[in-house]
Structures are given as structure tokens and as C-alpha cells.
Amino acid sequence: MGLYFNTRTTRDMQSKVNEQFTDDNIDFWKNFSRKKDFRKQSEGGKPLHAIAFQNGIVPDDSNAADRWKQWLKDLERDTGDQMRDIFFRHLTQKCIELSFVAHLKQSMPISIVEGNPVIVDSDGHYQVTVDIHTPTARVVRAALKRRLAAVAKRRGARKKKA
16 A cells, blocks of 8 residues: 555545544644654654554555555655654644645655645634655556665675675
8 A cells, every 4th residue: 555556545544644634633633742753753753654553544454554554664764854844843733734645756755845834714723735745656666676686786796706
């Protein structure tokens, strides 16, 4: 599953994540006992996959859980603390919605573009859309194939030297 594929499970996960960060559900995450999980890992924050699984933000299809976990790990590997910074910065009383839109792209790595806050009322409440550009399955498979070929080539070169 991950978000490398445009499947029903992918769309369901996008909906689940968006559901968590809107309406009354976002208030759960604004509580500092939850918000602190999004601090940088070097400052005591938790990995995104740990936050997701701890809070039940997992695929209904248990066969997709490992792929979802791996995609969240890849997201953090590719974007560093960018996603957790977005959460930590916007989980305030003024933010009423964080929404995430996955876009497929034809290159590696995963990248994130944070939209400008959209003010929704005179009290300054706002919503933010985060665009996540994620490689297609074909691109990921090709990258893995290249990586495996490079590893095999290095191993072959070491054997020739020995």
C-alpha cells in the first residue's frame, strides 16, 4: 500500500489521515501529550510510523500494514523532520484542519510542499493543505533494481580484488 500506489487502500489511508486532522478529531492531536510526539526525534519525538500505529491510523487490510509502515519510514527518510515540523507548528488552537493530498510523480524521492494557511474566519482560524509528492510504484521498483545492481557490482569488484 504505502502511498506509492493509487489503490483503494491508498485512498482509504489518505482519508483516514485527513479525518484525524479535521473537525473535532484535530483537537485530540493538539493536546501537548499527543503533539509532543511530533517533536524532532532528536528532541524526543516518535517516528511517524510509531505514532500512526499507536493511534490506530492503519489500513483496514492487515496485509497492507507493513507497506504503510515502510512508506511512513520512507517519508521521514526522504523529508527529514519536515513533516513533523508541519504537525508541531500547526497543531495549535488556531488551526482547524490539516489536509494531505498525495500526488504521484515520476521521480524519487518523496517530497512535501506545505501550502499557505487559508484563514477561514475573523478570529484567525485557518486550514493548511500539505501536498505529498510520492513516486509511482514503477519508479520505486526501478530504483530498487538499480540499487540491487549496484550492490551486486560492488560485491563482484571486491571478489576480484580478493
